[in-house]
Amino acid sequence: MFESAELEHKVDKATWSKEVPKLRADLLDAQFDLGELKKFPVIILINGVDGAGKGETVNLLNAWMDPRHIQTHAFPPPSDEERERPFMWRFWRTLPPRGNIGILFGNWYTDPILERVTKLRKIAELDGRLDEINRFEEMLAQEGALILKFWFHLSKEQQARRLKSLEKNAETRWRVTKSEWLEYKQYDRFRLVSEHVLRQTSTGHAPWIVVAGADERYRSLTVAKTLHGAIRKRIAIETERGWRPRNTAAPLTPAIDNRDIINSLDMSLKIGKKRFESDLEKYQGRLALLTRRPEFKQRSLIVVFEGNDAAGKGGSIRRVTGPLDARHFQVTPIAAPTEEERAQPYMWRFWRHIPRNGRVAIFDRSWYGRVLVERVEGFCQESDWMRAYAEINDFEDQLVRFGAVVVKFWLAITPEEQLRRFKEREKTRFKRFKITDDDWRNRKKWDDYERAICDMIDRSSTETAPWTLVQANDKYYARIKVLKTLCDSLDAALKG
Amino acid sequence: MFESAELEHKVDKATWSKEVPKLRADLLDAQFDLGELKKFPVIILINGVDGAGKGETVNLLNAWMDPRHIQTHAFPPPSDEERERPFMWRFWRTLPPRGNIGILFGNWYTDPILERVTKLRKIAELDGRLDEINRFEEMLAQEGALILKFWFHLSKEQQARRLKSLEKNAETRWRVTKSEWLEYKQYDRFRLVSEHVLRQTSTGHAPWIVVAGADERYRSLTVAKTLHGAIRKRIAIETERGWRPRNTAAPLTPAIDNRDIINSLDMSLKIGKKRFESDLEKYQGRLALLTRRPEFKQRSLIVVFEGNDAAGKGGSIRRVTGPLDARHFQVTPIAAPTEEERAQPYMWRFWRHIPRNGRVAIFDRSWYGRVLVERVEGFCQESDWMRAYAEINDFEDQLVRFGAVVVKFWLAITPEEQLRRFKEREKTRFKRFKITDDDWRNRKKWDDYERAICDMIDRSSTETAPWTLVQANDKYYARIKVLKTLCDSLDAALKG
DSSP states (O other): OOTTTGGGGOOHHHHHHHHHHHHHHHHHHHHHHHHHHHOOOEEEEEEOOOTHHHHHHHHHHHHHHHGGEEEEOOOOOOOHHHHHHTTTTHTTTOOOOTTTTTESSSOHHHHHHHHHHHTSSSSHHHHHHHHHHHHHHHHHHHHHHHEEEEEEEOOOOHHHHHHHHHHHHHGGGOOHHHHHHHHHTTHHHHHHHHHHHHHHHHHSSSSEEEEEEHHHHHHHHHHHHHHHHHHHHHHHHHHHHOOOOOOOOOOOOOOTTOOOOOSSSTTTTTOOOHHHHHOOOOOOOOHHHHTGGGGGGGGGEEEEEESTTSSHHHHHHHHHHHSSSSGGGEEEESSOOOHHHTTTTTTTTHHHHHHTTTOEEESSSSSGGGGHHHHTTTOHHHHHHHHHHHHHHHHHHHHHHTTTEEEEEEEEHHHHHHHHHHHHHHHHSGGGGOOOOHHEEEEEHHHHHHHHHHHHHHHOSSSSSSEEEEEEEHHHHHHHHHHHHHHHHHHHHOOO | OGGGGSSSSOOOHHHHHHHHHHHHHHHHHHHHHHHHHHHHOOOEEEEEOOOOOOOOOOOHHHHHHHHGEEEEEEOOOOOOHHHHHHHHHHHHHHOOOOOOOEEEEETTHHHHHHHHTTTSSSHHHHHHHHHHHHHHHHHHHHHHOEEEEEEEOOOOOHHHHHHHHHHHSSSGGOOOOHHHHHHHHHHHHHHHHHHHHHHHHOOOOOOOEEEEEEEEHHHHHHHHHHHHHHHHHHHHHHHHTTTOOOOOOOEEEEOOOOOOTTTOOTTTTOOHHHHHHHHHHHHHHHHHHTTTSSSGGEEEEEEEEETTTTSHHHHHHHHTTTOOOOOEEEEOOSOOOHHHHHHHSSTTHHHOOOOTOOOOOEEEGGGGGGGGGHHHTTTTOOHHHHHHHHHHHHHOOOOOOOOHEEEEEEEEEEEHHHHHHHHHHHHOOOGGOOOOOHHHHHHTHHHHHHHHHHHHHHHHHSSOEEEEEEEEHHHHHHHHHHHHHHHHHHHHHOOO
16 A cells, blocks of 8 residues: 555655645635535545654645635544543534535544554454444445545655654754654554555545655645545536435335235234333333433433334333433434534434433434435435445444443334324314324325335344334333333343 | 522312313423424523422423423533533533523522532622623523523421431431531521522523422422413513514714724735735744643633625634644634524524634634624614623623633725725636625625724723724735734733
């Protein structure tokens, strides 16, 4: 990977002076068009060898372009709000919105590389991280992000030369301490690990660009020209024919005998009022104790409620929040995304609501909207909801590995029961239960929804975050099943 | 304040059973209408004596209403991200958007009261805090928020009775530790301080509601009925005649001899190119060093750029960011507010961008838009921009007291120079410099803007955050004046 970058590349002063004014103007123009178009964000990753000009280049880009539409982020040790969420949370919160440029100086590559250089992690662990990173970047690319990954390189000899020359000069001598030479001793190992990382993560949508870092003029022109070319190329695609993610997957086929997990549910399950009341008290009491256990302070609970319209999500949620301390839970109803959310990748608006440790986050509808309503109503393209299964699994996997307990409920009712509830609601005095045209329309697509639901459950019920199907024709039965499942999951997790 | 609440109020079981079902339904309906209307947020403050049912009431409200549209916040010790911003930042970030209910359990009253009870602060300091709180709440009220401040009270005798009864019961004995009795010893002092606080902050728009806390049924009904009544009353006002803040202030009058601070500026000031280049190097170097001083790690720098169209804000900003480390500054251009920002008080979107310590935040246009473009173009009512002066002063005062260095520039050019620049820009190849119809329209209102600018400077140039008027007909002169002022302000602050 580093062969070309270890040649002694140079740009002379005359070329520099000739090229820079035009390049700066071109960059500014491209940035302006990017901001006007507002179709995609530019994500610039800055990594590489110390002393190869990373910081200088970041400052240069800020100086050459309009700093008002660039967000530069470095990642010092995480804050406590960041430490109490999965590793990727701090990066999600710094993603630039469409039309903007985000420069991430230090990023999701920094820790994996350093942890391997210092042998904190095994190679297999590193490769696991790199797989995740690849999937994350693929998601960004599919969402439309233009990703530029710059690796600033110095050969071992160049690094030695650099350190010696800094030491010779009285004014720069302070920059070379023992730790610089210690790092230098690690050069070969760092190079080996880096090369491995670069190879594993140089993908078609986000290849690494290795920049020879020794000559300031050379590296500055390389980065600036690459950036300019990339933005221009992408703007051209956007304006000429519209950028579209590829979609080559085979279409999903439902079971040919029409037997599926939804129509195989025993919808006659029910319990009586007395049993309900005693079970309610029992499980609410258990839930109250479980969420107050000291071990829970280091964990979190994320509960997803999905279900047919009128299946009783709201009622179930209230039975769950009842025994909880209001200071420690947050219910997030998922409706249409806001303007700020629409300028970000799909999953961004859910990452916003990831709870800190010791907290309960309840989602009334969720990230599964992508593979349910958005799929059925055609609000997104097939390629978008097809990739959503993998993105969702990655997301939940990160939550679970961080220590969150993820519990997902599908509340199922039969079409007949739904009709009964719709009619009942039309008669009720509570406006909050009014039936909208949407509800009647969705009903007509019952079979499409059922197909989407079955695909969702097949493709996103994982060992660590399984779906629980709740037969909800009987509200008592449903609420108790929800509460009992929650208690059992939490209990198992806290014991584990 | 506590006289009525110390009577032995009680609600019997029969009344409770009769009233609760209807009250719950009414509350849910009111909450639903609130959410549909989306015109105002409800902010509920929960304070008072320990053991008077604060937590229980918060949980009850969450159980009786739809928890999906309630955000409950407690305020444990601040996170490091919160500690590096002014005291009020953590409350700003939890304000509910219009249509929602926010319950703040522990809030801006908690610290001031406790700090006075424990004698950490003098009474004069407490009163200063209370003044600030009153202005903050008045702002919230003027922005349309419905504020309900509940104080849960127990008489000294009731408190003693409560502790003894808890001690008697084996199951609750653990709840009474030494610290509960120690607190009890402080009862009189706590009562005294609280009464003072409640009197000082019971205002027309946000009066305290003292709730007798000893009887659970009594306090629950009191809070729920008060809340229901308040939401209903406000919805009625909104839907019947639209809610409007009062506006009784005398109109601002310009100087009758037409001499003002803008037309008194010496607009002929200029410097030559050579002087510019040497000064630029000098002050950029100084700024680079100042922002890298160890003392700056505990401070922050907030720079506001306002000015006539085409006055050269962008160019000046780039001369300021040039010597800065891109990892430590953020330029925020202020354009039209987003949907999420429009659902919050005006100042909310600026609080979002308050920097952590060691950082530089540069605003290209700012919170002053309210008293400039919004005033002149009639985007807000007179009462809104009239109160903005005080709100802005409070905001900047909080920043400065926290340790931020606030520097504000008004870049002034003459109408003739603006015309020259507009024409020049129309010829240029850079699209980013295109002149819009807005620019030409604003020009026609030159005199109105000049009046607004002069009022702004008179009313918001404070000792701690003064305005610097920059004669910007000559770009060289302007940029150097900006840089020099920044350096001097920062230098003085870091020395202080």
